[in-house]
Amino acid sequence: MEQTVSYTLDSTLETVDHAEEKATRIATELGFGEDEVMQISMAVREGAVNAVLHGNAYAPDKKVILAFERTPEDLVITIRDQGKGIDLSGIPNPLAPENLLKTSGRGIFLMRSFMDVVEIRPSQTGTEIKLIKHVHGPSAGVKEGSQ
Amino acid sequence: MSMKLSTRQVDGVTIVDCSGRITLGEGSVMMRDTIRDLLAKGNKKLILNLGEVNYIDSSGIGELVSAFTTTKNQGGELKLLHLTKKVHDLLQITQLYTVFDVKDDEAAAVKGFK
Numbered sequence: 001m002e003q004t005v006s007y008t009l010d011s012t013l014e015t016v017d018h019a020e021e022k023a024t025r026i027a028t029e030l031g032f033g034e035d036e037v038m039q040i041s042m043a044v045r046e047g048a049v050n051a052v053l054h055g056n057a058y059a060p061d062k063k064v065i066l067a068f069e070r071t072p073e074d075l076v077i078t079i080r081d082q083g084k085g086i087d088l089s090g091i092p093n094p095l096a097p098e099n100l101l102k103t104s105g106r107g108i109f110l111m112r113s114f115m116d117v118v119e120i121r122p123s124q125t126g127t128e129i130k131l132i133k134h135v136h137g138p139s140a141g142v143k144e145g146s147q
Numbered sequence: 148m149s150m151k152l153s154t155r156q157v158d159g160v161t162i163v164d165c166s167g168r169i170t171l172g173e174g175s176v177m178m179r180d181t182i183r184d185l186l187a188k189g190n191k192k193l194i195l196n197l198g199e200v201n202y203i204d205s206s207g208i209g210e211l212v213s214a215f216t217t218t219k220n221q222g223g224e225l226k227l228l229h230l231t232k233k234v235h236d237l238l239q240i241t242q243l244y245t246v247f248d249v250k251d252d253e254a255a256a257v258k259g260f261k
Contacts, residue, residue, distance in 0.1 A: 013172045045204055095242050103209035110205055113240050
């Protein structure tokens with residue numbers, strides 16, 4: 001049985017913290033271990049940063065949609081913004097020697113490091129980031145809700 | 148827990164004791180301002196004590212890199228002290244661990260400045 005919870009959030013710095021807190025709570029409730037909870041919450045934080053800063057550019061009329069879906073095998077987290085769409089070809093490899101001392105550009109890399117699957121779908125009406133973590137053990141459910 | 152910073156002097160070296168979260172927003176800005184102020188006042192031997200830092204995001208990592216390069220560009224030297232496991236692991240993943248001068252012992256870190 002699939003269970004989903006979703007939130008509609010403003011394009012603010014507070015949203016980044018709230019997204020991280022929700023991810024921490026839900027991942028903990030689903031029975032993930034401490035290290036995995038940290039990985040999931042950090043990946044969600046980085047996804048929310050992308051949505052708020054680079055996608056919606058703090059625009060008050062644009063929202064961030066954050067959804068958590070529990071399937072039998074996975075925790076699937078979707079983060080959607082209403083920006084112009086991220087240019088994936090313009091994202092440098094942060095591990096390349098010439099980029100190692102850059103002060104930004106590690107968010108998507110960290111998401112890919114911490115999650116089992118990361119799918120990024122840019123479009124002219126926004127970017128959707130899907131973060132998937134495989135569930136290894138028994139877990140509790142996620143209730144319907146919105147904010 | 149938000150970020151807190153305090154500075155102290157030990158044998159001509161400035162140690163910045165950091166606690167809490169170095170993340171996008173207040174934590175990153177506080178770190179940046181503190182390093183800039185210290186360098187502007189001529190403090191060029193810096194140690195960031197991260198022993199009480201329990202969380203850092205990509206923005207926080209960027210601030211550590213910025214602190215390191217800004218200090219170096221001004222003829223100074225910056226070391227990191229007492230990394231927590233989380234920060235240590237993040238610096239390993241991002242391959243920055245070998246870029247920074249990381250120390251576990253404060254007295255040795257202070258003595259190690261040129």
